[in-house]
Amino acid sequence: MARDPETIEREIEQARTALASTLDQLTVKADPKKLAESAKDGLRAKLDNPKVKYPLIGGGILVVVLLVRKLLK
Structure with a gap:
């Protein structure tokens, strides 16, 4: 079943946002x-x-x- 490119782009953007948030938290904890x-x-x-x-x-x-x-x- 093929997925819509816009859905894939949205999921990628959500994953990027989650990763950026996690990296920010790690930066604060590892100061x-x-x-x-x-x-x-x-x-x-x-x-x-x-x-x-x-x-x-x-x-x-x-x-x-x-x-x-x-x-x-």
Whole structure:
């Protein structure tokens, strides 16, 4: 069954519009600045958690103490 050329052109134009919309959405989602900002916000949120924050502080203090002891010997 042959299809009308005008119908085919209309379907192609609809497909182009849908593709352009999808590409615009991907461009917004894949913006490096937004991805970096999102990662930074996520890391800050994790570091604000006391269960993560205090062990990291303790580990940092331990490293500093060990370095000072090694330098003084």
